Amino acid sequence: MTNTLLKGFPIKEGERTETISKRRERRYAAEKRFKILGILSILVAISTLFLLIGNMINKGFSAFKQTYLELSISLPENKFPNEKQISPNVISELNFKSFLKRALLKKFPEIKSRRDKRLLYKLISSGATFDLQDAVFENPKLLGKTITTLAIASDDVDQYIKGNITANNQGRITIKQSKWIDKLVDDGVINQKFNLKFFTNGDSREPELAGILGATIGSLLTMLVALALAFPLGVAAAIYLEEFAPKNRWTDLVEVNISNLAAVPSIVFGLLGLAVFLGFFGMHRSAPLVGGVVLALMTLPTVIIASRAALGSVPPSIREAATGIGASPMQVVLHHVLPLAIPGILTGTIIGAARALGETAPLLMIGMVAFIVDIPQGINDSATALPVQIFLWADSPERAFVEKTAAATLVLLTVLIIMNLGAVLLRKKFERRW
């Protein structure tokens, strides 16, 4: 049978099937290669992520535990029978430090020389004194009794117990001290416990007392300000540009500039904040308010671009339908377009916010890098932020700050994950599946 189908085509009758099958093999091979490449790149990405997180967990996990000394302390009699007289000032007149020292010394009756005593006392953190003082202030009935208290160990003891430093006579822990520590461990005096202080304290010069709460609150306040500004402003700008603005040279110019702003290095926004908000408006230095405003400016272009994309992807037929039954342009947007665009807008905003949360450079410029012990109570208090705290700790010489740095990174990552989770949930809630 001669094939009339192929008449006029350059290909010969007998070669047709063979040519096609040869080509098909090549096509399949190409497809396979592409798939393998895709899987490989995903594997690389995932393993890098695991490497990063694994490394952080490995380094930082020990920071969630803290070494304590279990000491029994006999407190002096209560000299203030009237409870109302008991104030922090009155309580602090008692020499809690000496109580702790005495209790520790009792474990080592053989130590006599002043130098050795001083070395011994160094095992306890200065924070232990305040802990004891607070406990007594909260419950004055303890006075006159013998109580068992957990005295927080100094960072060197903590690191020695965790095996991060070794004892030598030039180092932070001398051979003599290490022998005492070993004995205390054997006696069950030294123990490790969950490090609650890390989550409830602000920053401190003493690693064993340093906590992440101040920076976390600072970060959250900053983000709150940033989102409260960037989200409504960004969405409003996007709605105007996408739905109402005439297409002319001016709006083109605005558009180009917004895209450019999205690419401006963040430190430039910090400089702007320094010059304008601190310099010109005289706002409070180091405050989450200023940080939030600066980060809002930085996030704004991202929010605008993402929102415009989300608005633009709403099918025009929905707009036509609403316009056709007499909805005003504003109603078309608010009743129909915006609800459909909200999931996309939220995703864009969260991506912008996540970037802002991890931002350090602009915050350095406006002074949120200061050493701040107190937990910020409002957006005008001095504060620092999580990434800045990480930066500060990473820069500290004490060995104990290494694990704190990693642990703070874990906290930052956790906050990020929670934010993203929130975004996913919000998306799910607003997404219409019909």
Add this chain to the structure above:
Amino acid sequence: MVATKNDNQIKMSARKVCVSYSGKQALFNVDLDILHQSVTALIGPSGCGKSTFLRCLNRMNDYIEGCIFHGSVRIDGKDIYDPKLDVVELRARIGMVFQKPNPFPKSIYDNIAYGPQIHGLAKDKSELEEIVHTSLEKAGLLKEVKDRLQEPGTGLSGGQQQRLCIARAIAVSPEVILMDEPCSALDPIATAHVEELIDELRDNFTIVIVTHNMQQAARVSQNTAFFHLGNLVEYGATETIFTSPQDERTQGYITGRFG
């Protein structure tokens, strides 16, 4: 040609309508009268300006970038391009049904209730419910959907969706309903449904329908306008147009020689 009819029956009249998109003219001096409570079909090869003309009738072209309108369109003698006229109110008087069914991604009930709600046509919930039911009834959809009014409108079949869109247009009780190829995305059975519906709606509404289906024009319309390359070539009673067209372009088109 000028298409004028007995004046007291005229619902809408277009005079010297010229439309251009970014300088490219799509309609040339179209004069056309649309009769009260009748179906007027606009036919012609694709790209001849049928949709453009239809959209002039409720000013849907306002939002198209670069679209310029000249001429006048009147409804009951009032110019709809009068700058003082409120477009929103105009659209409540002149409803529209589109080529592709485009229900809102909301429930069937909300789809229909939306128009009356924004125009404040229902004083309370029971009135709104009444409107929704009547509209569905008039669109011949009530029987099929009355048990699932809260289900998404987008879950209906194509034909049902289009009737839902017609019900949505009816719900604001417009005087005129514009339909742009309402059946082109539907199968023959759904099309028959919609055609029947159009025939019934004629009793209460003035309907202008764009169609590329000549049989459909012949079946549903009383008057037919034939457009060609942006010109209104011929306009008259449907019967006349289909049995003894005056212009040879019309004849060529309806006998299928081009299109």
